[in-house]
Amino acid sequence: MGNCTSLQPLQFRRLALFLSLAFKAAVLIQQWYRRYVARLEMRRRCTWRIFQSIEYACEQDQIKLHNFFSYLMDHFTPSSSKERDFISRMFISGESFKEAELEKYCDYESMEVPDSYTGPRLSFPLLPDHATALLEAFKQKQQLHARYVLNLLHETRKHLKQLPNISHVSTCYSEEVTVCGDLHGQLDDLFFIFYKNGLPSPSKSYVFNGDFVDRGKQSLEILIILFTFLLIYPKEVHLNRGNHEDHMVNLRYGFAKEVMQKYKVHGKKILKMIQNVFCWLPLATLIDQKVLIIHGGISDTTDLDMLQKIQRNKFISVLRGKKRKESNKDVEIQEINGESKVEAESSESESDLSLSPQPRPAPSITNRLEFSKWLRQTVQEQIEWCRQLVDSESEPEEPTYSSVVSLTELDAQCWTHQEEWKQILDILWSDPMPQEGCRVNTVRGGGCYFGPDVTDKILEKYNLQFLIRSHECKHEGYEFCHNRKVLTIFSASNYYEIGSNRGAYVKLGPDLVPHFVQYQASKTAHTLTMTQRISRVEESAFRALREKLFAHTSALISAFKAYDKDNTGKISLSSWAMAVESVLHLGLPWRMLRPQLVRSTVDGMLEYKSWLDDLAMEQRSQEHIQSSLLEVIYRNRSNLETIFRIIDRDHSGLISFEEFRQTWKLFSTHMNIELTDDGIDDLVRSIDFNKDGNIDFNEFLEAFRLVKQSQPILFQRPR
Amino acid sequence: MASRKDGAVAEIEKKIIEAFEVFDHECNKTVDVREIGSIVRSLGCFPTEAELHELLAKVEEEEPTGYINLEKFLPVMTKVLLDRSYQPIPEDVLLHAFEVSLKRIFIKTKCLFCLSGEPFTEEEMEDMLSTALDPETNTVRYRDYISMMIVDET
Numbered sequence: 001m002g003n004c005t006s007l008q009p010l011q012f013r014r015l016a017l018f019l020s021l022a023f024k025a026a027v028l029i030q031q032w033y034r035r036y037v038a039r040l041e042m043r044r045r046c047t048w049r050i051f052q053s054i055e056y057a058c059e060q061d062q063i064k065l066h067n068f069f070s071y072l073m074d075h076f077t078p079s080s081s082k083e084r085d086f087i088s089r090m091f092i093s094g095e096s097f098k099e100a101e102l103e104k105y106c107d108y109e110s111m112e113v114p115d116s117y118t119g120p121r122l123s124f125p126l127l128p129d130h131a132t133a134l135l136e137a138f139k140q141k142q143q144l145h146a147r148y149v150l151n152l153l154h155e156t157r158k159h160l161k162q163l164p165n166i167s168h169v170s171t172c173y174s175e176e177v178t179v180c181g182d183l184h185g186q187l188d189d190l191f192f193i194f195y196k197n198g199l200p201s202p203s204k205s206y207v208f209n210g211d212f213v214d215r216g217k218q219s220l221e222i223l224i225i226l227f228t229f230l231l232i233y234p235k236e237v238h239l240n241r242g243n244h245e246d247h248m249v250n251l252r253y254g255f256a257k258e259v260m261q262k263y264k265v266h267g268k269k270i271l272k273m274i275q276n277v278f279c280w281l282p283l284a285t286l287i288d289q290k291v292l293i294i295h296g297g298i299s300d301t302t303d304l305d306m307l308q309k310i311q312r313n314k315f316i317s318v319l320r321g322k323k324r325k326e327s328n329k330d331v332e333i334q335e336i337n338g339e340s341k342v343e344a345e346s347s348e349s350e351s352d353l354s355l356s357p358q359p360r361p362a363p364s365i366t367n368r369l370e371f372s373k374w375l376r377q378t379v380q381e382q383i384e385w386c387r388q389l390v391d392s393e394s395e396p397e398e399p400t401y402s403s404v405v406s407l408t409e410l411d412a413q414c415w416t417h418q419e420e421w422k423q424i425l426d427i428l429w430s431d432p433m434p435q436e437g438c439r440v441n442t443v444r445g446g447g448c449y450f451g452p453d454v455t456d457k458i459l460e461k462y463n464l465q466f467l468i469r470s471h472e473c474k475h476e477g478y479e480f481c482h483n484r485k486v487l488t489i490f491s492a493s494n495y496y497e498i499g500s501n502r503g504a505y506v507k508l509g510p511d512l513v514p515h516f517v518q519y520q521a522s523k524t525a526h527t528l529t530m531t532q533r534i535s536r537v538e539e540s541a542f543r544a545l546r547e548k549l550f551a552h553t554s555a556l557i558s559a560f561k562a563y564d565k566d567n568t569g570k571i572s573l574s575s576w577a578m579a580v581e582s583v584l585h586l587g588l589p590w591r592m593l594r595p596q597l598v599r600s601t602v603d604g605m606l607e608y609k610s611w612l613d614d615l616a617m618e619q620r621s622q623e624h625i626q627s628s629l630l631e632v633i634y635r636n637r638s639n640l641e642t643i644f645r646i647i648d649r650d651h652s653g654l655i656s657f658e659e660f661r662q663t664w665k666l667f668s669t670h671m672n673i674e675l676t677d678d679g680i681d682d683l684v685r686s687i688d689f690n691k692d693g694n695i696d697f698n699e700f701l702e703a704f705r706l707v708k709q710s711q712p713i714l715f716q717r718p719r
Numbered sequence: 720m721a722s723r724k725d726g727a728v729a730e731i732e733k734k735i736i737e738a739f740e741v742f743d744h745e746c747n748k749t750v751d752v753r754e755i756g757s758i759v760r761s762l763g764c765f766p767t768e769a770e771l772h773e774l775l776a777k778v779e780e781e782e783p784t785g786y787i788n789l790e791k792f793l794p795v796m797t798k799v800l801l802d803r804s805y806q807p808i809p810e811d812v813l814l815h816a817f818e819v820s821l822k823r824i825f826i827k828t829k830c831l832f833c834l835s836g837e838p839f840t841e842e843e844m845e846d847m848l849s850t851a852l853d854p855e856t857n858t859v860r861y862r863d864y865i866s867m868m869i870v871d872e873t
Contacts, residue, residue, distance in 0.1 A: 025816035026835040028808055031765050033847055035807075036868045038760030045741045434745040531850060531867075574730045589737035592761075 044534050046592050048475065050541040051496040053586040054548065056443045102276060106269045108150035122148040124155055126231045131199070134228055138187065138221045146266035149224065153273040156227040159234065160280035165312050166304070167238045167285040169205060171510040177205045177287055180505045181470035181478075181489035182242065185216025185255070188521040189493055189503050190225065196517060197505065200229045200237050207285050209470045209489065210242020210295035210428075214253035216492065220262060223274070241281035242295040242470070243428040243446075247271070247316070251645045252638060257698070260651045268651045279313045283427060290512055293468040297430030297486075298458050299448045300438040303423060310420040431472060432486050452482040459485060465512060477504025477518045493520045497540040499533035542596050548584060549597075550615045551634035555583045560608040570605040573598070632668075637701060640667070644697040654694040728797065735796045738762050739789050748789040752779070755787055759796070764805035768837040774799070810869055817861040 113121070119142045120133040134144065169177055178197055183190055200206045208226055213219035230237045243249065250256045250271075259274070260267040284307065285293040292304075429447025436451040455467065466485045473495045479488045493503030502518045509515075549556065559582055561567075563575035571579070576598065577590040598606055633640065643663060648655050655663075664680050738758050742750040750758065755778070756771055766774065778791045799805065808816075832839045832847070839847070851864045 022831060023835045026831045027767060027837050028813060028816040030832060030835065030837055030839060031767055032808065032813055032868055033843070034756065034768075035760040035765050037843075037846070038757040041757050042738070042741060042761035049741065434747065530846070574726075574733070577733075589741055591734045591737050592741065 040531065040534055042592065043538055046589060047534070047538045047541040048496075048500075049588055050545050050586075050593075051500065052473075053588055054544055057586060102272070103154070106150055106154070106273045108147045108154070111147035111150070111266075113145050113147050117145055118142070119144055120148070121145075122152060122228075124151065124231075126155075126228055128201075128232055131225070131228050131232055134225060135191075135194070138218075138225070139191070143262060144224055146263050146270065149220075149263070149270055150266070150273060152224060152227055152231075153270070153277055155231055157273070157277050157280055159231055160277065160282070161313075163280075163282050165283045165308055165310065167207075167240075167282050168289075169207065169238060169285060169287045171288055171508065171512070175203070175509060177207060177508050178505055179207045179209060179293060179468055179489055179508065181209050181491040181503075182211035182473075183208070183216070183222055184211055184244070184492045184495065185213055185219035185222060185258070186492045186495075186503075186521070187216070187218035187221050189491055189519075190222055192503075192519055192521040193491065193505055196519065197507075200233050202233065202236060205236040205238075207238045207287075207293055208240065209285075209293055209468070210240045210281075211244045211470060212239075212242070213255040214244045214250060215495075217254075217258060219255045219258055220270075227277075238285050239281055240285055240293060240295055241278065241283055241312075241428065245278040245281055247275040247278070252642045256645060256651065257653075260653060271651065275316065279316045281312075283307060283312055283424060287508060288510075288512065289463070290465045291468060291508065292458075292462070292464050294427040295469060296426070296428045296447055296471045297432055297450055297469050298454060298467070299422075299426035299430055299450055300454050300457070301422065302426055302458060304462055306415060306420065307423050307427070310415070310423065312424070314417075315421065315424050429471075432469075432481050432488075434481070452485070455482045455485050468506070473501055474504075475501045477502040478506065478516055487514065494522050497537045498522050500537045500540075538596070542593075545588075545593075546597070546615055547634065548586075549580070550612075551631055552583050553612055553616070553631055556580065556612065557608070559583050564608075569609060570602070570607050572605055573601065576606050576608070636667075641697070641701055643667075644701075648697070653698055654696055656694055660695045660697075728801070731797055731800050732793060735762065735793055735800070736789065739792065743789075749786040750789075752783070752785055752787050755792075759799070759805075762796070762800065763807075764799065765807045766805040770805060810865060813865055814862070817865070 120130065120137045122130050122144075137144070171177060178193075180193060198204050206229075212222050212226060216222075226237070226239060230239060244253065244255075247256070256271060259271050263270055283294070284304075287293065426447050429441060429444055430450055431441060431444070431447070432455070433449040433451055436453045438448050438450050438454050441447045441449050458464070459466070466487060468487045468489060470489055470491075472488055472490065473492070474488055474490050477490055477493065480486070481488070487506065489504060489506050490501075491503045491505055493501060495501055495503075499520070499522075502520050504516050504518045507515045507517070556579065559579035560571055560576070563571045563579055573591075573594060577594065580590055581588070598611060600607075640663075644655060645651075647659050647663065661677070661680050665677075738761055739748075739750060740746075742754045742758055744750075752775065755775060756766075759766060759771065759774065774795065775787075777795050778787050780788070780791075832844060850867075851861075
């Protein structure tokens with residue numbers, strides 16, 4: 001062998017051979033690896049799509065609920081005053097409080113705080129020490145005494161009442177402003193933001209852009225903290241109202257439930273106060289007159305001058321107030337309409353009152369323009385008709401606490417209640433879209449989709465640089481669109497599931513150049529590899545999807561049978577994809593999802609009956625309940641919950657057996673299910689939650705959730 | 720039968736469109752050119768980087784805009800799937816490849832993958848090592864790794 005820098009020809013050839021072989025092998029491995037990563041990416045995006053489409057489809061539940069109520073008005077003649085009461089209670093859910101009454105009802109001064117209470121004690125005016133004590137207490141999972149909660153809410157309301165509809169922030173006073181998006185009760189995220197960015201202070205301004213509550217389990221703690229800082233640093237802390245700062249939405253999405261569970265005695269008072277505080281939250285924030293921050297978005301009719309001037313507190317629940325001519329009597333006849341807010345045409349025609357308007361058959365959802373037009377008209381008619389009926393039986397209206405506004409002020413403004421309502425609806429509910437134009441947001445049932453041209457117009461009209469909004473979950477916690485003129489900021493990390501997305505907040509200095517900080521506030525998320533994280537989120541998404549499929553079993557069978565003319569019990573995977581989409585209308589890439597949903601096929605054909613049976617296996621065993629009923633419960637769980645909460649006026653979590661039976665009777669007739677009184681009794685008995693003639697509907701609803709499957713469906717169930 | 724073949728083609732096209740739409744953020748039938756690799760691979764193909772570049776040349780506009788249109792992509796990709804181009808490498812070949820490159824020839828992993836004809840980027844290298852490397856023994860347990868990559872296949 002020569003010296004180490006030279007090789008004999010033979011050795012050189014061998015080495016060269018080995019090397020080329022090695023590199024060829026490497027390329028092979030890399031090919032596989034890249035394919036693996038691409039598959040992961042596809043899976044991640046599909047999972048995201050599943051979560052989003054299910055989340056938005058849920059919001060369409062409102063429409064179904066509305067149909068139910070119009071059905072009630074149409075077909076149900078109350079045979080007794082008791083029944084009449086029951087029905088009308090569904091339509092008049094809130095009591096109107098005069099200001100003095102509210103104070104008296106939610107009085108806290110007489111509440112004693114026992115010596116045994118070890119939590120924070122608040123005194124007013126609040127000091128930074130109180131805030132620190134609260135943060136510490138919540139970290140230790142302590143609860144603030146109801147007296148202090150109510151006291152805080154009273155003071156917050158007093159403060160908010162003085163604020164204008166649009167807050168103004170200037171970067172010259174406190175160099176940087178931090179803007180946070182949706183928090184949705186995820187206290188860990190708020191803790192993280194404070195840890196990373198610092199607490200609010202005279203040199204640290206914050207804007208919180210709505211949706212503080214619902215879905216997460218610590219909504220109340222977040223409110224308490226935000227309100228506390230609001231009162232301590234009124235110049236530096238700014239809150240915007242979000243679409244979830246709305247008690248109708250809170251009934252459906254968990255905040256009302258959370259409050260009642262945490263404060264069994266005083267929960268109702270607390271909820272009433274919060275309901276009131278929410279409607280006093282400002283609607284928007286302006287930074288340096290250049291950056292507009294609103295929760296949802298804008299529309300082509302957004303008018304900041306109008307927004308400045310309207311009485312924002314009139315809109316307790318962004319519901320349509322009564323359509324009266326220049327009346328300062330705003331009666332809270334609240335439709336159980338939750339999130340299905342439809343823009344009203346001021347030129348709509350009065351419907352014929354003698355006949356109930358039957359909903360016309362809906363055009364296909366794929367033709368969005370048609371669908372939105374149909375939707376608008378149908379819901380509009382139903383609302384109008386229902387209200388007329390209820391009106392004829394309602395009490396003479398009492399002026400509400402908003403009657404403190406003098407008549408002269410009201411005469412001065414020439415906008416209709418409808419126009420004002422639309423302004424607020426649009427900024428709280430709208431979403432940006434890539435295409436130009438502005439159209440009704442049929443997915444959410446309220447607000448609109450606004451295009452880049454709408455954005456440009458608004459920015460130009462008010463001499464703004466860009467918009468900041470929230471309202472939509474984004475994988476990276478933030479996202480630009482409309483040529484970087486609209487920024488979405490979302491601060492609830494792991495929103496759908498651990499590992500699903502990051503949260504983010506944005507800091508703006510005097511140059512108004514945004515700087516982002518992203519995070520994922522979960523220890524678990526960090527210990528997982530990318531594959532594990534994606535798998536976990538995926539599992540969660542598919543569980544939700546399978547539940548949806550189960551809830552439509554009957555419809556799916558019919559759809560499959562249509563593709564199986566020869567009655568072989570099998571259909572092709574292509575037919576499967578088409579059938580499923582035709583039933584669920586989720587717009588998902590079913591062929592991409594198929595490997596996760598359909599495990600066993602024979603020659604590319606699927607035995608659909610056994611596939612559906614396997615789906616049913618995952619649900620809690622409720623064999624004694626007829627399957628069609630089971631399906632109805634699964635399909636309408638969200639609506640059922642809302643109805644129960646409305647009936648449960650004292651928020652006890654219990655409704656009487658009688659009320660339960662009434663609800664079911666009505667619902668089952670509407671759904672065309674045979675359910676005798678005995679059938680209902682069986683239902684109640686089988687779930688075994690009857691408590692002294694009262695039913696804990698939380699338990700009832702929990703009984704119909706998907707069980708977490710410990711074994712994958714890969715394994716055949718023994719026959 | 721002609722009709723059955725058409726059916727098969729229609730099904731393939733539907734699958735391609737679905738995969739494409741997953742990456743079509745603006746819902747305007749275009750995707751970022753950098754996502755084409757992910758789309759092609761998630762449809763079951765194993766192109767090398769070189770083959771991918773060839774494909775791109777066929778679907779890009781005359782003046783590359785950074786976006787690929789579904790219109791151009793669909794026929795090209797349909798042909799790829801019908802012709803079964805870019806076939807997967809059988810597992811045993813992959814196993815052999817690991818053994819050859821990592822065991823028999825004592826070349827460092829990083830060196831190998833970053834100097835190959837289709838080198839990994841820094842990011843890809845980090846990603847792969849973080850999943851493939853067993854932190855306790857500081858080795859790549861390639862059999863386990865292969866199983867993990869393959870189990871996903873349909």
